[in-house]
Structures are given as structure tokens and as C-alpha cells.
Amino acid sequence: MSIHKDALVKKLESKEAVIGIVGLGYVGLPLMLRYSGIGFRVIGIDIDNAKVDALNKGESYIAHIAASRIANAIASGFEATVNFARATECDALILCVPTPLNKYREPDLSYVTNTVEALKPYFRAGHLVSLESTTYPGTTEEELLPRVEAGGLTVGEDVFLVYSPEREDPGNPDFETRTIPKIVGGHTANCRDAGEALYKPAIDQVVLVSSTKVAEMTKLLENIHRAVNIGLVNEMKIVADRMGIDIFEVVDAAATKPFGFTPYYPGPGLGGHCIPIDPFYLTWKAREYGLHTRFIELSGEVNQAMPEYVVSKLINGLNEHGKALKNSKVLVLGIAYKKNVGDMRESPSVEIMELLEKRGVIVGYSDPHVPHFPKMREHHFALSSEPLSSDNLANFDAVILATDHDCFDYDMILAHSRLVIDTRGKYRTPAQNVIKA
Known part of the structure; x- marks a missing residue:
């Protein structure tokens, strides 16, 4: 039982909660539009001044997202900022930042850790923090948990920590943010419940899993499945070419x-x-x-x-x-x-x-x-x-x-x-x- 969780769930269900989207790229921007479109007040936080200025002018920098949609969000109360202190106004913080590889092909979590460090002074009781960036199993527990609790808050009682991997497919007309099922794993049962309340109003189907590690591994399996099968067909392409066979005809x-x-x-x-x-x-x-x-x-x-x-x-x-x-x-x-x-x-x-x-x-x-x-x-x-x-x-x-x-x-x-x-x-x-x- 957590009074902070109960209050947060109630605010999310009534759409009185303020949603903070941290990172306004190919993942964060569609998510912002979805929450704004269903009646939530949304604050977007990004370190890129040019992106923030463009959004506040009602402009889009992503080809498949029309500027009119940005203008509609602004009319509904959306604003973008580079000021991380605005996180105190938010009830839920959804982190959508890059997770590239470094030159040694090792995970570069600097965008995630730098973002959480920038938010750390502003975490408060009642906050929900959801990481959507793709990463290795254990990241949420190892990197986010100690930083969120550094100020004396307890995850699962005071604040709530969730991992929910993004599943955007830019340019695919058959799917949009709302229609792609959402995996949600919480650090505790209270965290999972808060995460479900966050995503349920915006996504048609929320799929709950038992932990943040399971959610992190799920995202990797989805993409490794594609990478391995594409590797297979690329190798088959080379073999087929040597044999004078059109691999595209074969796949069809x-x-x-x-x-x-x-x-x-x-x-x-x-x-x-x-x-x-x-x-x-x-x-x-x-x-x-x-x-x-x-x-x-x-x-x-x-x-x-x-x-x-x-x-x-x-x-x-x-x-x-x-x-x-x-x-x-x-x-x-x-x-x-x-x-x-x-x-x-x-x-x-x-x-x-x-x-x-x-x-x-x-x-x-x-x-x-x-x-x-x-x-x-x-x-x-x-x-x-x-x-x-x-x-x-x-x-x-x-x-x-x-x-x-x-x-x-x-x-x-x-x-x-x-x-x-x-x-x-x-x-x-x-x-x-x-x-x-």
C-alpha cells in the first residue's frame, strides 16, 4: 500500500497528471502528441535549443509529423523547454534519449545517466520515472534506481520506476503510438501498477511483465530476432547470387x-x-x-x-x-x-x-x-x-x-x-x- 501510488494513479486516470517527455526525437515527439491529443498537459524537455525553439513555434523537424499536429499540441497546453527544473511540475517523467554504441561497440549510456543526473535534484515524492531507451537487462536497476533514491526517496513507496521499451516504427502507416502494444515492467508491484496507469489511457494494449529486466530483455529479443534473420537472408543473398538466383524471388x-x-x-x-x-x-x-x-x-x-x-x-x-x-x-x-x-x-x-x-x-x-x-x-x-x-x-x-x-x-x-x-x-x-x- 502506498499513498503516493494511489494518488498518482488517481491523477493519471482522471488526466489531471502532467506528463513530462524527456528527449523529443523520433520516440518522444509521437508520445508527446499522443498524450496531448487525449487531454493531458505535457511538458517536453530536451537539451537541444533548436528543437525546443522549433516546437514552441509550432514547427516539426520530423518529416512524417505534420507541423499542424505540433500547433494543435501547443493549443492544448504543450510547451517545450531546456530547463530540467520544470520536471518538478510533472507527475510522470518518460525518458526517450539515445543509447548508441561507443567506438569499441560497447553500450554508451551517457545520455541516460546524464539525463537522470540532470533530473536528480528535482525528483520528488509522487514521481513516476519511465525509461523507454533500449538498453541491456539490468540498466534500470543498476543505473536509474540508485540515482532516483539518492535524495532519500524510496522506489516503490515514494517514487515509481518503470521500464517500458519504445516500439516506434517511423513512416509505417499501419501502426501508430496508440496501436502498438506497450510492454511495462516495474521495479516493484507498486511501480508496475503506476506504469500501467501511465500508459493505459494512451495505448490500446498494455502488456505487464514481472520486472524491468524482463522488459529490457524483451526489447532486445525483438530486435535481435530481426537482426539475426536479416543476417541470414543477407548471407543467402550472396550464395544465391553466385548461383545466378534472384533472392527476392526466392523470399517471395x-x-x-x-x-x-x-x-x-x-x-x-x-x-x-x-x-x-x-x-x-x-x-x-x-x-x-x-x-x-x-x-x-x-x-x-x-x-x-x-x-x-x-x-x-x-x-x-x-x-x-x-x-x-x-x-x-x-x-x-x-x-x-x-x-x-x-x-x-x-x-x-x-x-x-x-x-x-x-x-x-x-x-x-x-x-x-x-x-x-x-x-x-x-x-x-x-x-x-x-x-x-x-x-x-x-x-x-x-x-x-x-x-x-x-x-x-x-x-x-x-x-x-x-x-x-x-x-x-x-x-x-x-x-x-x-x-x-
Whole structure:
């Protein structure tokens, strides 16, 4: 029994609670819109002044989120701030910050720990803290719990600690924040109950699990499942290619089986904030227990080798046209990590661009979702998106179809490109100027 929990649950059920979203990116922004849209007052906290200023002006910086939705949230009382002291006004704090890998491919929890340290002076009785960032099992207990309790509060009685992994799929029209079931694990039963009360008004289905560790492991399993199966089909692609078989036709045929098979399609490598990163969170943590996750690490090796494989296909194609790779002009089509979005996190397209530049290639790109190459932590190109026209395509020795946006005119690309390296299986009919990669 906790009077703080009972009071918090009541406030959440009546929508009198104030929701704080910490980190206003691809996860935090849709979550803010959902809570604002159902009648909660929401305060957004971010360290990026530019994001905060844009939101307070009613502007969106994410392509698939319309500015009108931001304006509606502001009209409903939403405001963004860089001032972490505003956390005292909130009843629930949902942390949606990055969890990348460092250069040694080890978990970088600095965004999580720095965020909690910044919030630490403002934790109070009645607060609910929910971490949504993907991480290794034990993070909530090992990193958040001692910091939340540092001021003398007791988790489970005074404050409530939850892990609820994000499951956003940017650009997927079939799912939205509301319709994707939400995993919720609490540090105690009271924490779990408070977490259920937080998410139940906003999400159609809340799935309760027994602990934060189970919730953390669930998220990793979901993404490792994808990474391993994509690694498998990428390896199958190489074998099929040597045998003169179209792997995309094979996957399509296998997908007609109504049981026991889930189709995964090959590509130029893994991208996004989850699939290329999350498996290594588990492999790193497993070493603490004396375990070596060979299966996961092998799939990682296969997937990480794909950009080099694409470049090798380009080299072969240019060679057949009597052209050296060095000083060739190559256009990369699509630099977002997946189609129909502008999200470039961990995009294999960018790695392909870097591999080409190191080999003396004159690189350009075309991606209407990314008009200008953005500032990134590790990648730097002073480029803007090339217009896709018959004349411009003719200026390039080859184009690499890396991300298959629906807005591309694929017939025009085929008709006017000297050489197309197709990593996405868009051109199923054999053509003299198409090489599958």
C-alpha cells in the first residue's frame, strides 16, 4: 500500500497528471502528441535549443509529423523547454534519449545517466520515472534506481520506476503510438501498477511483465530476432547470387507458405537506431556472466559486411563498362535508413558513401526526405540532395539504389542511368544496366 501510488494513479486516470517527455526525437515527439491529443498537459524537455525553439513555434523537424499536429499540441497546453527544473511540475517523467554504441561497440549510456543526473535534484515524492531507451537487462536497476533514491526517496513507496521499451516504427502507416502494444515492467508491484496507469489511457494494449529486466530483455529479443534473420537472408543473398538466383524471388516464393516462415528481405546493411545497435547491448552484458553470444555476433558480422559487398558489386559493374572506380561519379539513391522517412541514424547508405569517398569516388546523393546532409556525430558530407532528372542521371557513371523510397521514378532511373546497383530488389526483370547487390 502506498499513498503516493494511489494518488498518482488517481491523477493519471482522471488526466489531471502532467506528463513530462524527456528527449523529443523520433520516440518522444509521437508520445508527446499522443498524450496531448487525449487531454493531458505535457511538458517536453530536451537539451537541444533548436528543437525546443522549433516546437514552441509550432514547427516539426520530423518529416512524417505534420507541423499542424505540433500547433494543435501547443493549443492544448504543450510547451517545450531546456530547463530540467520544470520536471518538478510533472507527475510522470518518460525518458526517450539515445543509447548508441561507443567506438569499441560497447553500450554508451551517457545520455541516460546524464539525463537522470540532470533530473536528480528535482525528483520528488509522487514521481513516476519511465525509461523507454533500449538498453541491456539490468540498466534500470543498476543505473536509474540508485540515482532516483539518492535524495532519500524510496522506489516503490515514494517514487515509481518503470521500464517500458519504445516500439516506434517511423513512416509505417499501419501502426501508430496508440496501436502498438506497450510492454511495462516495474521495479516493484507498486511501480508496475503506476506504469500501467501511465500508459493505459494512451495505448490500446498494455502488456505487464514481472520486472524491468524482463522488459529490457524483451526489447532486445525483438530486435535481435530481426537482426539475426536479416543476417541470414543477407548471407543467402550472396550464395544465391553466385548461383545466378534472384533472392527476392526466392523470399517471395517462400512467403507463400502460410505457416513456419516469416519473410525478411536483404539489403545494403542494417540501419536505424535499434537493429544495428541493440544486439551488441546483450553481447556486452552477456560477457559479465561468462557467456559468448556467437549466433548474435555472427549475424552482426554478416550485416556489417554488406556495404563492402555493395561496393564490390559497383567495382565489378564499372569494370565491365571499362571504368575505374577512382574518379568515377556515383549517385547514392536514398540515404535514410528505411524508405519514406528522413531518419538517417546508422544508415548503411552513409557508410557506402564513406567507403566510396575513401576510394577516390566523386559521391552525390538524392533523397527528397533529406534535402541537405545533416550534422551527424560521426559522418560529415557537405552535400545537398541532387535533383533526379534524365539529364542529371546521365552525368553519373553509376547509381546505387540504397533506400527504395516510393517517391522515386524507377522507370526513369532505369531508362537514363548508365549503371544501376540495385540493393533492394526493385528491378526484377533482367536489364543490361542493372546489377543486383
